[in-house]
Amino acid sequence: DIQMTQSPSSLSASVGDRVTITCRASQYISTFLNWYQQKPGKAPKLLIYGATSLQSGVPSRFSGSGSGTDFTFSITSLQPEDFATYYCQQSHTTPDTFGQGTKLELK
Amino acid sequence: QVQLVQSGSELKKPGASVKVSCKASGYTFSNYPMNWVRQAPGQGLEWMGRINTNTGNPTYAQGFTGRFVLSLDTSVSTAYLQISSLKAEDTAVYYCARGLSGGWFDPWGQGALVTVSS
Numbered sequence: 001d002i003q004m005t006q007s008p009s010s011l012s013a014s015v016g017d018r019v020t021i022t023c024r025a026s027q028y029i030s031t032f033l034n035w036y037q038q039k040p041g042k043a044p045k046l047l048i049y050g051a052t053s054l055q056s057g058v059p060s061r062f063s064g065s066g067s068g069t070d071f072t073f074s075i076t077s078l079q080p081e082d083f084a085t086y087y088c089q090q091s092h093t094t095p096d097t098f099g100q101g102t103k104l105e106l107k
Numbered sequence: 108q109v110q111l112v113q114s115g116s117e118l119k120k121p122g123a124s125v126k127v128s129c130k131a132s133g134y135t136f137s138n139y140p141m142n143w144v145r146q147a148p149g150q151g152l153e154w155m156g157r158i159n160t161n162t163g164n165p166t167y168a169q170g171f172t173g174r175f176v177l178s179l180d181t182s183v184s185t186a187y188l189q190i191s192s193l194k195a196e197d198t199a200v201y202y203c204a205r206g207l208s209g210g211w212f213d214p215w216g217q218g219a220l221v222t223v224s225s
Binding site for chain 2: 050095099100
């Protein structure tokens with residue numbers, strides 16, 4: 001199975017900050033990398049697909065980059081509603097696998 | 108709008124079975140696979156498997172074979188996850204999620220909490 005390693009596992013930031021999360025795949029996955037946001041008690045929500053494409057309706061302060069094995073996810077100008085847990089997911093090879101998550105907390 | 112609505116929370120005793128449903132609306136059900144994802148309390152997301160909604164053919168992740176069965180009723184655009192011989196460690200929220208062309212999941216159902224306790 002392809003292992004997805006996310007870092008950091010947690011992150012403290014303030015409203016207005018820029019934050020970056022990284023996700024590394026144990027094997028080549030091209031751009032089959034997706035990012036989700038999950039708030040407590042809620043289902044995950046797709047933010048970025050295909051490593052760089054913004055899902056419809058998602059604010060442009062969210063972005064993704066990378067290909068191959070190394071990927072980044074960024075949020076510019078954090079808003080109060082952005083404090084949540086973020087997961088990467090590879091969809092290149094079955095079984096699909098998720099990173100362990102990054103909990104973004106208010107400093 | 109595209110929507111997945113799951114059945115409600117379940118409390119089951121060890122050894123029992125449970126069947127979670129996921130009803131799709133707003134799109135052609137048989138055009139997209141349905142994925143299932145488990146989230147144990149306080150833990151991350153774990154892909155369990157997916158079912159081809161055109162052929163009914165399921166694919167399971169390792170660790171989700173034997174006691175876990177994915178099925179469909181295409182007449183009512185509904186996917187099912189059945190778990191038999193429940194154990195305490197099956198306590199989790201189970202999500203269904205539509206699979207799209209590049210393998211991303213959107214949307215997700217609201218989740219179904221299954222609690223296994225004597």
